[in-house]
Amino acid sequence: MAQLLLIDALNLIRRIYAVDCEQSGLTDEQIIQSCYQRVKNATRKLLKTSQASHAIAVFDGDKSWRYHLYAQYKATRKPMPQQLKDNLEIVARGFTEQNVKAYFPVQDEADDILATLAYKASNHGVASTIVSTDKGFLPLIGEHINVYDYFKQQVISSDDVKSKFSLDKNQLHDFWGLMGDKTNDIPGVKGVGKKTAVDVLSQFSSVENALNSPSLHGTIRKKIETDIDNFILSKALVALRTDIEVGFTLKELRL
Known part of the structure; x- marks a missing residue:
């Protein structure tokens, strides 16, 4: 194998x-x-x-x-x-x-x-x-x-x-999109920190669901909607691409 x-x-x-x-x-x-x-x-x-x-x-x-x-x-x-x-x-x-x-x-x-x-x-x-x-x-x-x-x-x-972030691995892109990533200078949503990001995703599972829900807190909704462009940008920046043309095959990596 x-x-x-x-x-x-x-x-x-x-x-x-x-x-x-x-x-x-x-x-x-x-x-x-x-x-x-x-x-x-x-x-x-x-x-x-x-x-x-x-x-x-x-x-x-x-x-x-x-x-x-x-x-x-x-x-x-x-x-x-x-x-x-x-x-x-x-x-x-x-x-x-x-x-x-x-x-x-x-x-x-x-x-x-x-x-x-x-x-x-x-x-x-x-x-x-x-x-x-x-x-x-x-x-x-x-x-x-x-x-x-x-x-x-x-x-x-x-x-x-799960134990480190209190979130599922599939929610991490939304999480970093909201709170940004200081180590890479990725902005995130202005005024949204780790705690708010975890709370939103724990309750609604995704940012899209949160924005579609009437029960999202008004202040948080305003922050996300006002800075939605930075959320979309940050989420794109943190996601890794899986479609890069590498120019070699698995066979060529055989030990």
């Missing part, structure tokens, strides 16, 4: 690199070498844990469609440290030396490519494991798609999502 391992490359690398930077007395070169070795070890462990038959590590391309849709997207996010950026190909050998394809798209974000691969595999009954701490993957969790947090050594289940 095929098992597809999908690694969110920079999500893994940047966390490992941050830990290496905290080690005192290391030169820049030693930090890069340590990061490369630890990425290689992590990849070896992940291949073993997931019992993968196919695998890929996907990096981020430059300025995806989200930047064109919304100019402020990730505007305040810290850029990748220059030293890491300049040595990314050395660190990426941590994947390729374990026979895992390292894929550098031109424009697309890793999240959309990984979501596309997981979705396509799922449609063919192939199980995949997405390795990332990025919450954007959580709505994809299903019969054939797992999300794995390497740093907690934990598969995240639908129940974990």
